[in-house]
Amino acid sequence: MAFQAPGHIFRTRAGQYPETGGSLLYVILAITLLAALSASVAKFYSSTLSTSLAGVQDIRAYYLALSGLNFWSAGKTGTYSLTGGTFTLAQSGPDAQGFYTVTSLGRTADNANCRLTAKRQSTKPITFDDDIKDFILPVFGKTANSKYAVLVFDKDMPDAQSGWSEAEWATLWTANANRYAGGWVRLGGNATDTNGAIWYGGDYGACSATPCQSGACRDGACTLGKGLRAFFRFTFSCYDGSVDSTSCADGYTFAVISAGNNAATASGGPASGSLGELLGYAGPGPSGTGIAPPKLAVEVDTYPNKGNGKETETGNRHDAGNENHVAVVYWGDDFGRNASYDDNAHGVGDNPTAGSTGYVAKAKAASGPNWLEDGEAHALRLELHRTGEGAASGTYRVKVWVDPKASGRDDVTADYAAESPLLDHTTTLAGRYNTGLDVIRFGWTEGTGGAVQTVAVYDFSLDFRR
Numbered sequence: 479m480a481f482q483a484p485g486h487i488f489r490t491r492a493g494q495y496p497e498t499g500g501s502l503l504y505v506i507l508a509i510t511l512l513a514a515l516s517a518s519v520a521k522f523y524s525s526t527l528s529t530s531l532a533g534v535q536d537i538r539a540y541y542l543a544l545s546g547l548n549f550w551s552a553g554k555t556g557t558y559s560l561t562g563g564t565f566t567l568a569q570s571g572p573d574a575q576g577f578y579t580v581t582s583l584g585r586t587a588d589n590a591n592c593r594l595t596a597k598r599q600s601t602k603p604i605t606f607d608d609d610i611k612d613f614i615l616p617v618f619g620k621t622a623n624s625k626y627a628v629l630v631f632d633k634d635m636p637d638a639q640s641g642w643s644e645a646e647w648a649t650l651w652t653a654n655a656n657r658y659a660g661g662w663v664r665l666g667g668n669a670t671d672t673n674g675a676i677w678y679g680g681d682y683g684a685c686s687a688t689p690c691q692s693g694a695c696r697d698g699a700c701t702l703g704k705g706l707r708a709f710f711r712f713t714f715s716c717y718d719g720s721v722d723s724t725s726c727a728d729g730y731t732f733a734v735i736s737a738g739n740n741a742a743t744a745s746g747g748p749a750s751g752s753l754g755e756l757l758g759y760a761g762p763g764p765s766g767t768g769i770a771p772p773k774l775a776v777e778v779d780t781y782p783n784k785g786n787g788k789e790t791e792t793g794n795r796h797d798a799g800n801e802n803h804v805a806v807v808y809w810g811d812d813f814g815r816n817a818s819y820d821d822n823a824h825g826v827g828d829n830p831t832a833g834s835t836g837y838v839a840k841a842k843a844a845s846g847p848n849w850l851e852d853g854e855a856h857a858l859r860l861e862l863h864r865t866g867e868g869a870a871s872g873t874y875r876v877k878v879w880v881d882p883k884a885s886g887r888d889d890v891t892a893d894y895a896a897e898s899p900l901l902d903h904t905t906t907l908a909g910r911y912n913t914g915l916d917v918i919r920f921g922w923t924e925g926t927g928g929a930v931q932t933v934a935v936y937d938f939s940l941d942f943r944r
């Protein structure tokens with residue numbers, strides 16, 4: 479007898495399998511679909527991972543190229559290696575404004591690459607941040623008549639400055655070095671009867687000849703070319719609310735002087751006695767030779783000296799009134815009116831007269847301080863535009879802004895046109911006075927008399943017009 483399995487094991491109804499068999503088929507089908515989906519996901523993940531890795535390499539190539547642009551200076555071309563890749567530099571130029579076109583190709587070890595192109599100047603501006611060590615410290619008895627006249631506070635403590643013991647200087651530096659980021663210059667030092675000067679003494683730009691190419695410096699002797707632009711901030715610590723502006727004195731200048739006629743220790747001031755109104759710019763100074771012309775400066779003058787008498791005597795700068803004023807000065811009478819004592823007397827020689835485009839004063843408000851003697855930070859921008867370099871005569875246009883507000887006010891790589899200048903004065907110099915400014919020094923001078931001052935100069939930058 480043949481064996482026949484019970485029908486209920488395989489069928490419940492005609493043509494149908496039991497529920498347990500259907501469930502098994504569903505499980506098998508689900509496993510099959512899951513396997514197919516897993517294969518697709520794995521393929522997609524692999525593709526995404528490759529794309530992600532390629533993106534990382536592209537970013538690395540970009541930063542390699544950017545490193546090249548930041549590394550570049552005039553003449554640096556070729557391939558340089560960094561961890562994980564290289565950058566290759568090429569350049570063309572400079573153009574009439576002194577800019578190079580620089581290309582940097584960044585390439586990773588996996589051959590991803592990125593090319594960046596930018597306009598770059600051959601050198602960065604001179605700044606306190608980078609170059610304060612290149613300003614020559616005043617020498618007591620030569621550049622200054624007092625150890626308080628001009629002091630430099632670098633970020634790193636240098637040796638004691640002239641006239642100070644190491645212990646005195648360490649105490650002074652510790653108290654002052656961090657007042658302004660990047661370092662600063664202190665003028666006056668709250669002492670009476672001071673005068674002094676400080677000049678840039680560094681190397682700047684590519685100098686392969688004597689004199690250097692336009693806009694380059696060697697040991698502080700800079701080829702002026704088409705002129706320069708400078709920006710700095712300053713603060714008079716004295717709050718002078720007096721009606722006649724006589725609580726503090728006397729002010730300072732930012733000066734551009736002939737390097738051929740002046741050593742790096744040149745300074746003005748009286749031969750002896752008290753004559754702060756010379757601002758360390760006029761007069762024979764501690765050395766007896768003063769600052770010889772040709773020269774020019776912007777003076778920031780806070781003390782009234784309204785007399786029109788002998789400039790060798792106190793009170794005779796021909797000021798317009800009691801107000802703080804800013805003015806352009808050159809030098810005085812070439813024929814010995816009062817030797818070099820008249821070099822910052824307004825209206826003498828080529829010096830602009832009070833009330834001209836080279837002299838501006840601001841009256842004191844009914845209450846509050848005099849214009850610049852408020853203990854607050856102020857900014858000064860100066861542009862010197864020169865034509866006729868090396869020619870028989872040249873024109874010198876001096877433009878000055880005090881507390882400019884618009885964007886670009888502190889950018890010394892380009893002329894500033896966003897605001898009209900407060901001062902705008904032009905003069906013509908001929909013969910040796912023009913050629914004498916082919917190579918220049920730049921820096922600050924200061925003077926005090928019976929009244930005192932402390933002026934902080936900081937956030938300085940300078941570049942040459944090309």
